[in-house]
Amino acid sequence: MAILEILKLPDPRLKAVAEDVERFDSRLHDFIADLEQTRQAGPAAVGIAAPQVGVSRRIVIIDCSTTRKPAPNHGHLVLVNPEITDWEGFELGREGCLSVPDYTGNVIRAERIKLHAHDPQGELQAYEMAGFEARALQHEVDHLDGILFIDRLVSRRTDLFQRKVYQKRR
Amino acid sequence: MNWQMLTLVGEDRPGIVAQVTDALYQGGCTLGETSMIRLGGNFTIMMMVNGGQSEQALASCLAPVAEQLRLRFHLDPMHGGLHQHRIPNFQVRVNGADRAGIVASVTGVLAGLGFNILELDSDVVGSSDKPVYIMTIQGYAEASLEALETALNRLRSEEIDVHVSAIETLIG
Numbered sequence: 001m002a003i004l005e006i007l008k009l010p011d012p013r014l015k016a017v018a019e020d021v022e023r024f025d026s027r028l029h030d031f032i033a034d035l036e037q038t039r040q041a042g043p044a045a046v047g048i049a050a051p052q053v054g055v056s057r058r059i060v061i062i063d064c065s066t067t068r069k070p071a072p073n074h075g076h077l078v079l080v081n082p083e084i085t086d087w088e089g090f091e092l093g094r095e096g097c098l099s100v101p102d103y104t105g106n107v108i109r110a111e112r113i114k115l116h117a118h119d120p121q122g123e124l125q126a127y128e129m130a131g132f133e134a135r136a137l138q139h140e141v142d143h144l145d146g147i148l149f150i151d152r153l154v155s156r157r158t159d160l161f162q163r164k165v166y167q168k169r170r
Numbered sequence: 171m172n173w174q175m176l177t178l179v180g181e182d183r184p185g186i187v188a189q190v191t192d193a194l195y196q197g198g199c200t201l202g203e204t205s206m207i208r209l210g211g212n213f214t215i216m217m218m219v220n221g222g223q224s225e226q227a228l229a230s231c232l233a234p235v236a237e238q239l240r241l242r243f244h245l246d247p248m249h250g251g252l253h254q255h256r257i258p259n260f261q262v263r264v265n266g267a268d269r270a271g272i273v274a275s276v277t278g279v280l281a282g283l284g285f286n287i288l289e290l291d292s293d294v295v296g297s298s299d300k301p302v303y304i305m306t307i308q309g310y311a312e313a314s315l316e317a318l319e320t321a322l323n324r325l326r327s328e329e330i331d332v333h334v335s336a337i338e339t340l341i342g
Contacts, residue, residue: 047342067338068259069315094258094339102253104339132338139342149342156306157291 001030004038004053006098014099015146018049018056021080024122028059032078032120036061042098047136049143052099058082060140064133071132082117082141093135095149105153109135173202173218174228175248180241182213189235194219197231202252213241218248257339258288258308260318266330268294268301276305276332279321285311308337 007014021028031050039048039061047062058081064073089111096104112130115137119125129137139149178190187206194201202218221228225245236243264276273292280287289308296302311318315336322332 043341045341047340049342062342069336069338071338094337096257096339096341098341102255104255104257132340135340136342139340143342156289 001037002034003041004034006038006042006052007054009100009148009150011099013054013056014051014143014148016051016056017146018051018058018144021057021059021118024080024118024120028080029120031055031057032059032061035059036078039063045098046132047140048098049140051143051146058144060137060144062133062136062140064136067132072130073133074127074129077127078120079115079117079137079140080120080122082115082137082144084113084115084138084141086112086114088112091131091135092154093132095135095139097139097149099143100148100150103150105150106156107139107149107152108154109138113137172222173220173248173251174225175246176215176217176219176228176232177244177246178213178215178217178236178241179243180213180239182208182211183239186213186239186241187215189239190215190232190241193232193235194221197221197228198223199228199231218252219245256286256288256310258337259310259339260285260308260315261335261337262305262307262309262318262322263333263335264303264305264307264330266303266327268296268303269329272303272330273305275325276307276322279325280307280309280311280318283311283313283318283321285309285313285318 035048035050035053038053039045046064047060050057050059060079060082063076064071065075087110090108091111092106092108094104095107111134113134114128116124116126199219199221202220204215204217206215228245232243264272287307287309292305294301294303318334322334325332
């Protein structure tokens with residue numbers, strides 16, 4: 001196992017769209033072990049995505065079981081080729097990123113999501129997530145699409161209520 | 171790095187930031203953290219400015235643009251520098267009928283619990299005959315959510331709503 005180098009802004013590889021994983025072999029499992037070790041070596045990250053270590057593949061790890069205030073979660077999850085299929089509600093929350101050191105900001109995410117993803121053995125699994133875990137998953141899936149949380153920042157004066165009404169009228 | 175804190179205030183109009191920052195750039199300055207907001211229709215900005223010049227040199231570089239845009243400015247040598255961010259762990263929201271002393275009473279309670287305010291925004295909205303006060307505060311405190319809630323609940327009334335919540339910053 002190895003701790004991999006985390007790419008930092010403005011590395012252009014963070015802006016690339018990652019490719020699907022096609023082989024669920026030992027090479028994949030070795031990489032997942034390295035990615036997890038890298039997540040744990042950094043400053044208290046609840047998630048990490050393969051593009052953050054320069055591997056342009058659709059793999060994310062999230063673990064929201066250690067938040068200060070416990071929130072509903074599925075524990076430690078390795079999600080390969082994750083795809084969000086359903087979004088509901090809006091919530092403003094503060095985010096930071098291993099790839100954007102020394103900065104945090106407010107981002108609007110869906111409150112509840114449904115998704116499916118392969119596990120490391122290649123079996124398709126389905127999940128429903130809410131709140132903090134849903135936020136973490138959306139943050140990591142954005143990495144797979146070359147999007148950073150700073151691409152979604154909103155002003156600290158953003159009125160979420162007005163935005164909700166605006167969305168419903170559309 | 172010898173940062174200066176530059177404060178500029180005046181009547182708002184389009185193009186102020188562009189003209190002021192161009193004058194600073196032409197004068198060899200770099201910018202650090204900045205914060206601009208309109209207050210009561212006025213332009214206000216605070217900027218960390220660094221160029222290695224003396225305060226006098228910086229002032230003379232700004233004087234022509236400030237005069238042209240009718241802005242008042244102020245320079246202070248500052249301690250500290252970049253990369254001093256602190257992540258807030260609590261958010262306080264206050265809203266209700268506008269009355270004197272809301273900010274003082276809320277922030278007084280928070281200060282009593284060792285709450286360090288990192289960001290504060292407040293506004294008077296509604297109409298002039300029925301003004302409504304809205305304030306959001308983000309900050310850091312070692313105190314528990316329960317302790318903050320108990321203390322702030324004493325300020326609640328039929329006309330003032332005070333709400334505190336924990337901020338769990340997601341790092342991913």
